[in-house]
Amino acid sequence: RVQVSGQTAVMAINERLLQALLEKNPDLSFALEESFPFKSTYAHAAPLGPVMELRAQNEQNAFTPERAAQSVEYWRAIAQQLLSDPEAAGSFNTVASWSKMATAQANLLAGRNCTAEAEPAYRSALEIFPGTPDAATGLAEVLARMGRSDEARLLLDDFVRRYPTQRTFVDASRQTLFPAKPQGKSSSGQP
Numbered sequence: 001r002v003q004v005s006g007q008t009a010v011m012a013i014n015e016r017l018l019q020a021l022l023e024k025n026p027d028l029s030f031a032l033e034e035s036f037p038f039k040s041t042y043a044h045a046a047p048l049g050p051v052m053e054l055r056a057q058n059e060q061n062a063f064t065p066e067r068a069a070q071s072v073e074y075w076r077a078i079a080q081q082l083l084s085d086p087e088a089a090g091s092f093n094t095v096a097s098w099s100k101m102a103t104a105q106a107n108l109l110a111g112r113n114c115t116a117e118a119e120p121a122y123r124s125a126l127e128i129f130p131g132t133p134d135a136a137t138g139l140a141e142v143l144a145r146m147g148r149s150d151e152a153r154l155l156l157d158d159f160v161r162r163y164p165t166q167r168t169f170v171d172a173s174r175q176t177l178f179p180a181k182p183q184g185k186s187s188s189g190q191p
Helices: 007-024 039-044 065-084 092-111 115-128 133-145 149-162 164-177
Strands: 030-032 045-048 051-054
Touching: 007 030, 007 039, 039 045, 039 051, 039 092, 045 065, 045 092, 051 092, 065 092, 065 115, 092 115, 092 133, 115 133, 133 149, 133 164, 149 164
Parallel strands: none
Antiparallel strands: 030 051, 045 051
16 A cells, blocks of 8 residues: 655646546647646646646647737736625635636746746736745746846745745745855865
């Protein structure tokens, strides 16, 4: 009997199961509401409303720069709509769920190297629910890729200051983005 524990390990198995399902159904496209980044799906995925379409097979649904821009506008509109509705804005489950979906599409945009579109999508996710650690770390990664490392560090510092219970998660991402420089010898040979 095999036992697996830990979110990363469990989600890796789920990603493999999804890949097996896709392989068994080569002529079908699928809609996915991503709860954990399945980066292996991004190459053939496109935004589809609040979810993403895997294997977008026709030209109407193909991933294009226009489709990426439409996704950004979609999330801006959703953020405005949610935040203008006191009942929705006051519901943790509502804002957390919508923010998670916006983050997933920002992940897709970042995974397809549409960093200029991923940035505002992550910002919309944070506008919907500022306490979304996945959106904060995803935005920091995009900013770092765009050569804005100082801004990325400040973003993560501010996020941890506002949400100290997320420090462990953010620090793990920070170590990936900004690995510590090894302590070496100086040019004079002295440590």
